[in-house]
């Protein structure tokens with residue numbers, strides 16, 4: 001604030017001087033203006049916080065440096081500030097065992113989100129695959145943690161009917177394309193990413209909770225304002241997605257941007273609006289001769305597009321289509337804080353097969369205008385989240401969690 005105030009006062013003083021001096025020929029110095037926003041690239045310091053983890057999938061950090069993390073086939077754990085680790089929820093050995101937890105194919109324990117009032121209520125939410133029903137489903141589970149964060153209890157399954165791929169088909173084994181990222185929005189509602197299960201009809205289905213982004217209360221009820229079309233499940237915020245892996249809210253506008261993991265020709269980053277259709281519809285394309293009714297790996301970007309504007313002229317337009325290659329788009333997060341210098345407000349996108357983090361500049365209309373490689377080591381990037389300390393936390397498929405801190 002200080003430079004801006006000084007600049008404003010200087011400007012006022014010069015205007016006053018000019019007014020008093022009338023037609024004087026005395027040169028007037030240009031006003032001192034505040035420094036423009038930094039365009040410099042930050043210098044990144046990378047610290048390996050944890051290693052040897054089993055398929056870490058998501059991370060949540062609190063202001064004192066406590067780190068919550070999920071491992072796909074184990075459950076939810078916490079790394080305390082003293083470096084010790086407690087297994088909170090999941091397989092045997094956890095404080096609270098989930099006997100119904102299923103780890104199969106790509107699925108298992110995925111996203112973690114902390115309640116907006118976590119500092120006082122210690123409530124956490126986890127996305128997991130469950131055998132509790134037939135057919136099996138993906139669920140969002142609410143947990144209450146002990147005051148010392150060394151126990152979990154009071155499990156409540158706030159959503160129990162997210163679609164799960166129960167059997168193998170021509171496109172791969174059970175458990176594929178479950179989505180699974182969880183994040184609270186600035187509106188206080190919980191957003192849940194789901195996937196298409198290698199099923200042709202699910203993404204455009206008005207009732208099946210797959211290939212969707214859901215928006216719900218902390219009890220799992222439909223949030224007001226979802227604007228789902230008539231006949232749709234009221235928990236649906238957007239539909240027509242393939243396998244949403246990343247969720248982040250743009251600073252300022254609060255608009256939700258998602259990363260949708262594509263087939264062999266493209267991935268997409270897309271800004272969403274309530275009731276929007278992402279335009280993914282892998283069904284009924286007879287010319288492609290789709291096995292098991294799923295065209296999601298058939299054709300190309302023209303015949304089986306990630307956003308089909310021929311079928312859905314009003315579909316949500318992507319910010320960026322990573323066209324021409326299958327690079328396994330996963331997590332994304334907006335970088336926030338002045339320490340990020342010229343990257344403050346830009347969108348970091350993790351690629352798994354691509355083994356990099358790209359940093360996108362997004363213009364006022366939501367379109368990506370520049371993409372640069374963040375310059376971090378090549379690895380499969382599974383989770384990205386901003387910590388309250390302004391650092392970026394990263395989980396990799398190689399079993400590590402990093403803290404990436406920006407500086408000059």
Ligand SMILES: [Ca+2]
Pocket residue numbers: 240260268270278279280306307308316318
């Ligand atoms: Ca799309």
